[in-house]
Amino acid sequence: MFFTFDAITINKQGKQISKVGKRAEYFRQDLETEVYLEMVAIPGGKFIMGSPNSEPKRWEAEGPQHEVTVPSFYLSKYPITQDQWEVVMGDNPSLFKGWNRPVEQVSWYDAVEFCQKLSEKTGYSYRLPSEAEWEYACRGGTTTPFYFGETIIPDLANYNSNYSYENGQTGEYLERTTYVGCFSPNPFGLYDMSGNVWEWCQDSWHENYENAPTDGSAWEIGGESDFRILRGGSWFSKPKGCRSAFRLWFDAQMKYPSFGFRVAAVSLPSE
Numbered sequence: 001m002f003f004t005f006d007a008i009t010i011n012k013q014g015k016q017i018s019k020v021g022k023r024a025e026y027f028r029q030d031l032e033t034e035v036y037l038e039m040v041a042i043p044g045g046k047f048i049m050g051s052p053n054s055e056p057k058r059w060e061a062e063g064p065q066h067e068v069t070v071p072s073f074y075l076s077k078y079p080i081t082q083d084q085w086e087v088v089m090g091d092n093p094s095l096f097k098g099w100n101r102p103v104e105q106v107s108w109y110d111a112v113e114f115c116q117k118l119s120e121k122t123g124y125s126y127r128l129p130s131e132a133e134w135e136y137a138c139r140g141g142t143t144t145p146f147y148f149g150e151t152i153i154p155d156l157a158n159y160n161s162n163y164s165y166e167n168g169q170t171g172e173y174l175e176r177t178t179y180v181g182c183f184s185p186n187p188f189g190l191y192d193m194s195g196n197v198w199e200w201c202q203d204s205w206h207e208n209y210e211n212a213p214t215d216g217s218a219w220e221i222g223g224e225s226d227f228r229i230l231r232g233g234s235w236f237s238k239p240k241g242c243r244s245a246f247r248l249w250f251d252a253q254m255k256y257p258s259f260g261f262r263v264a265a266v267s268l269p270s271e
Helices: 081-088 108-123 131-139
Strands: 003-012 016-032 035-042 047-051 066-070 073-076 198-205 223-230 250-251
Touching: 016 081, 016 108, 035 081, 047 131, 066 131, 073 131, 081 250, 108 131, 131 198, 131 223
Parallel strands: none
Antiparallel strands: 003 016, 016 035, 035 073, 047 066, 198 223, 223 250
């Protein structure tokens, strides 16, 4: 199946400069009556992972930049929602309740367990994305700090908009999660890749990209396995944390109202 959407680009002042119609393939996994999981097909390709030295608010963990070849895979269209979590896990740990809000207050171990149970329930193999897969999917072919351009604005993401990024805008700070899909998607048709909730990745924490894999796989050799990667920023984050290259690490057991995740799969049935 396919869906259509518009990908928006803004300039350094936060003004829209383009709106491009796009089309993406997806697979819909039925979980229960009126509860389903949409998985977007991400085409394989090469990209430069990390941020250049010239990017505002950059820090050393985002380098050195390096080319990565990412095979095609599937990634959930939205962060895992509370209704999806309840169907698979039988409870709802979230602070900000709402069936179509992202599930939060989940640890890395919780997210891994969800993937295991989802795989058992559906018969397909689901997992957390690697950090490289996540950034490749987030960028959607872009090289700017955010997938929608040089800055971030409250009309395009849920973050702490009391603060601005460079010449961007401030706005109302919501102080909570929002329903998934409230904002425009990125060029691959993925929603909420910037803001709303931080998203766990499979990788162990490494302080930089020296000797990082270049094949898109998760980096679990070496590093600190008790600490795992979070990406994308959240409703609580300042703008710099919502950049496509920004990396956060946390104890894999920790749970916060800003921690969520989305799932990946290598292959799913074509429809």
